[in-house]
Amino acid sequence: MSGLAGGAAAPLRAVDTYTAIPDGDGWLLCSTLLVRGDDPSLRGHFPGLPVLPGVFVVEALGQLMRLALGDGTGAPALRALTSVRFFAPLLDGDELRLTARATAAPGGWSVRAEGRSAAGTVTSRVRAEYGAPC
Numbered sequence: 001m002s003g004l005a006g007g008a009a010a011p012l013r014a015v016d017t018y019t020a021i022p023d024g025d026g027w028l029l030c031s032t033l034l035v036r037g038d039d040p041s042l043r044g045h046f047p048g049l050p051v052l053p054g055v056f057v058v059e060a061l062g063q064l065m066r067l068a069l070g071d072g073t074g075a076p077a078l079r080a081l082t083s084v085r086f087f088a089p090l091l092d093g094d095e096l097r098l099t100a101r102a103t104a105a106p107g108g109w110s111v112r113a114e115g116r117s118a119a120g121t122v123t124s125r126v127r128a129e130y131g132a133p134c
Contacts, residue, residue, distance in 0.1 A: 012041050014060035020068035026103035031064045037092025052090040057124045060098050061113050065130055069102065069109070076109055076130035083127040090115075090123055107131045 018031040036042070037050035045053050058081065066075035090096055100113035108131030115124035 012056065012059060013063075014056055015063045015067060018064055018067050023101070026101060026109070027068065029064050029068050029098075029100040029102060031060060031067075031096075031098045033060055033096040033098070035090050035092055035094045035096065042092075050092045052094070052096065054084070054086045054124065057086070057096065057098070057115050058084065058126060058128075060096060060115075061100060061111065061126055061128065064098060064100060065102065065109070065111070069130075074133040077133040078128060079108065079131045080129040081126065082129065083125070085125045086123065087125075088117065088121050088123045090117060094118060096123065102130070105129065 014033055015031045016033050018029065021028045033056075035050070035052045041056075042050040042052070045051055062078055069076050095118040097116045097118065098113055099116070100111050102109040102111045108129060111126070111128045111130060113126040113128070114122060115126075117123055
């Protein structure tokens with residue numbers, strides 16, 4: 001079964017590139033994702049004017065955390081979304097530029113992230129808590 005792992009659908013790739021820079025008691029994380037209107041995951045959201053669903057921004061943050069801070073013994077798992085706000089859509093051809101500050105917290109990471117388009121428009125802000133995987 002191509003694209004399937006353990007009977008479940010393979011996750012959407014929500015990070016094209018990323019960087020991770022140590023920063024005091026945490027990390028500065030950055031990623032990009034090109035919005036591809038012909039991607040099957042955007043079908044129906046919305047026909048004729050594909051928009052990146054907001055949940056993909058949350059998924060991009062989760063994948064960025066796993067890629068950047070996964071240490072081989074386990075990757076940080078989302079424990080709570082404390083705030084999620086969407087300000088502007090990301091359309092076909094746009095690029096999500098996600099910048100996150102992950103600060104060490106008891107049992108994991110406290111994360112504040114901001115999404116911007118390639119033109120610099122703030123598209124989203126997310127606050128979340130990550131911890132050890134279950």
